[in-house]
Amino acid sequence: VSAIGPIFGQLGFFLRWGGKDYEDKRPRQRFVDESKRLLGILDRQLEGRDWLVDDYSIADIATLGWVNALVELYAAGDILSLSDYSNIQKWLGRGLARPAVQRGLQIPARSA
Numbered sequence: 001v002s003a004i005g006p007i008f009g010q011l012g013f014f015l016r017w018g019g020k021d022y023e024d025k026r027p028r029q030r031f032v033d034e035s036k037r038l039l040g041i042l043d044r045q046l047e048g049r050d051w052l053v054d055d056y057s058i059a060d061i062a063t064l065g066w067v068n069a070l071v072e073l074y075a076a077g078d079i080l081s082l083s084d085y086s087n088i089q090k091w092l093g094r095g096l097a098r099p100a101v102q103r104g105l106q107i108p109a110r111s112a
Helices: 004-016 026-045 058-072 086-097 099-105
Strands: none
Touching: 004 026, 004 058, 026 058, 026 086, 058 086, 086 099
């Protein structure tokens, strides 16, 4: 879980912000490849489980936002083939359906 934030965040940079202007695509591809590796580990961890560590825990809370950002903020679903990770898809659906998560998703952005 510890690598998910840094790697997914860097991928987001290359997909959404200044990274898209880099002529050399190797750095972006590095974060695509590493994100896929991490998604594979996450998907295997979720095999036969509803949550990362059996019960809903801080591990799910910390990871759910990053995986959701891949889809919602970074639009990385296609480049990462997220639909291929069926355990993650089910876990993400369960997590996003939680009432507290739903309330959190409705918090408006702060104005500058």
